[in-house]
Amino acid sequence: MESLLTAQLKLIPEMSDLLQKRYQVLQMIQLSKGIGRRVLGEQLGLSERDIRKELDALRNQGLIEISRDGAAISPEGTKILMELKEVVREWSGRLQLEQTLSKILHIKEVIIVPGNVDTNTNATMLLSQEAAKFLESILSNDKIVAVTGGSTIASISNFVQDTTKWKNLMFIAARGGVGKDVTLQANTIVSLFSNKTNGSYRTLYMPDSLSEEAYTTMKKEPFIQEMMDLYEKTSIIIHGIGDAEEMARRRNSSEEEIERLKENGSVSEAFGYYFNDQGEAVHRIRTIGIQLKQLKNIEHLLAVAGGAKKAKALLSYFKQAPEQTVLVTDEGAANEMMNIISQTN
Numbered sequence: 001m002e003s004l005l006t007a008q009l010k011l012i013p014e015m016s017d018l019l020q021k022r023y024q025v026l027q028m029i030q031l032s033k034g035i036g037r038r039v040l041g042e043q044l045g046l047s048e049r050d051i052r053k054e055l056d057a058l059r060n061q062g063l064i065e066i067s068r069d070g071a072a073i074s075p076e077g078t079k080i081l082m083e084l085k086e087v088v089r090e091w092s093g094r095l096q097l098e099q100t101l102s103k104i105l106h107i108k109e110v111i112i113v114p115g116n117v118d119t120n121t122n123a124t125m126l127l128s129q130e131a132a133k134f135l136e137s138i139l140s141n142d143k144i145v146a147v148t149g150g151s152t153i154a155s156i157s158n159f160v161q162d163t164t165k166w167k168n169l170m171f172i173a174a175r176g177g178v179g180k181d182v183t184l185q186a187n188t189i190v191s192l193f194s195n196k197t198n199g200s201y202r203t204l205y206m207p208d209s210l211s212e213e214a215y216t217t218m219k220k221e222p223f224i225q226e227m228m229d230l231y232e233k234t235s236i237i238i239h240g241i242g243d244a245e246e247m248a249r250r251r252n253s254s255e256e257e258i259e260r261l262k263e264n265g266s267v268s269e270a271f272g273y274y275f276n277d278q279g280e281a282v283h284r285i286r287t288i289g290i291q292l293k294q295l296k297n298i299e300h301l302l303a304v305a306g307g308a309k310k311a312k313a314l315l316s317y318f319k320q321a322p323e324q325t326v327l328v329t330d331e332g333a334a335n336e337m338m339n340i341i342s343q344t345n
Contacts, residue, residue: 016091019088020088020092021046021050022054023081024114025040025046025054025058026058026063026064026073026080027081028043029058029073030073030077030081031122031126032070032125033072034069034070034071034072035070035071036071037051037071039070040055040071043121044122061076062074062076063076063077063080092114094114094331094334097331097335098112100338101334105315105318105327106321106323107322107323107325107326107327108325108326109326110334111130111134111327111328111329112329112330112334113126113129113306113328113329113330113331114126115330115331115332116306116307116308116330116331116333117152117306117307117332118307118308119332123306123330123331123332124155124306125155126330127152127155127304127330128159128304129159131238131302131328132156132160132161133159134302134326134328135156135160135236135302136161138236138300138302139169139197139236141167141169142167142169143166143169143170143235144171144235145169145170145171145193145235145237145238146234146236146237146238146290147171147173147174147186147189147190147193147237147239148174148175148237148238148239148240149175149184149186149189149240150184150242151184152305153189153238153239153240153304154184156304157193157196160193160196161196162196163198164198166197166199168200169194169199169200170201170230171190171199171200171201171202172202172204172227172230172231172234173185173186173187173201173202173203173204174186174231174239174289175204175271175272175287175288175289175290186203186204187203187204187205190202202227202230204227204288204289206218206288212286218288219288227288231289231294232294234290234298235298235299236298236299236301237295237300237301237302238302239270239271239301239302239303239304240270240304240305241269241270241310241313241314241317242268242269242270243267243268243269243310243312243313244261244266244267244268244275245258245266247269247274248261248266248269248274251285260283261274261282264282264283266283267313267316268312268313268314268317269313271289271291271292271295273292276316277312277316277319278319279317279318280319281320295321298322299324300324300326301321301322301326302325302328303317303326303327303328304327304328304329305329305333306328306330306332306333307330307332308333308335310329310333311333311336311337311340314333315337315340
């Protein structure tokens with residue numbers, strides 16, 4: 001089917017716009033699991049007239065079902081999405097962009113979803129869905145998975161399939177609490193993942209940032225020693241990459257501390273380390289959690305971050321990221337990274 005569609009697009013190039021539109025409509029319906037016409041149009045930036053036309057076409061083909069709850073994808077529609085995924089990825093130019101970025105960033109793989117999470121909630125869902133699919137592809141029995149916090153990482157659990165096929169899976173908090181929203185903290189997120197996969201979880205109930213005295217004392221506690229042992233046995237880490245100033249404010253850093261970070265050239269943050277635009281660690285907080293030196297021994301590193309605003313932070317972090325990292329991002333971040341790279345070369 002892939003070669004046939006590619007040939008058709010070359011013969012009738014104007015078909016590509018219609019294909020893209022209907023693919024996006026179908027994809028959004030799958031993500032939403034019941035969505036009204038008006039909301040669908042707002043999400044995709046299409047008029048009500050266009051949405052009505054596309055929904056009628058998809059329903060007539062048996063790809064969606066429409067009820068009082070809205071539009072929902074049919075089994076045939078799900079099948080079509082799967083069959084078209086790789087073709088659309090290549091035809092849209094994302095495949096080539098993924099390959100180019102993975103070479104530039106010196107990492108194992110880059111996966112790019114359509115859109116920009118800064119402006120499109122649809123892109124946020126696609127980002128989470130793709131990360132969930134990749135996670136499911138690398139999970140197996142007896143794995144320990146460390147998870148950081150944040151809204152992006154939390155949303156991934158929504159797209160992990162409920163299953164009991166894995167045995168002895170354990171999800172552990174990769175760091176302590178950051179910010180005031182408990183739903184976005186690692187301790188909460190690990191429970192969400194474990195519920196979906198019939199696994200267990202371990203929490204780390206303490207602040208992400210500790211004083212020197214508290215850090216020294218807590219490292220001696222038996223439950224901390226147990227967590228440190230689990231970190232050494234971890235096979236998979238799911239983590240985000242933050243903007244340095246944004247993360248400092250989430251940690252309630254003082255204005256003086258934020259100013260010092262700026263003076264040191266801090267651009268990105270991950271695992272309690274702040275990096276400049278050359279990928280050098282210019283500051284770190286005292287934290288009980290996954291340490292930077294441990295990353296090189298982790299089998300799978302799944303980094304998830306999107307949005308054009310994150311481009312500088314991503315380029316900063318990936319100057320030193322382990323090569324086994326897989327990045328799931330969006331077109332907004334990917335295109336902005338390429339713009340920055342082209343301007344600096």
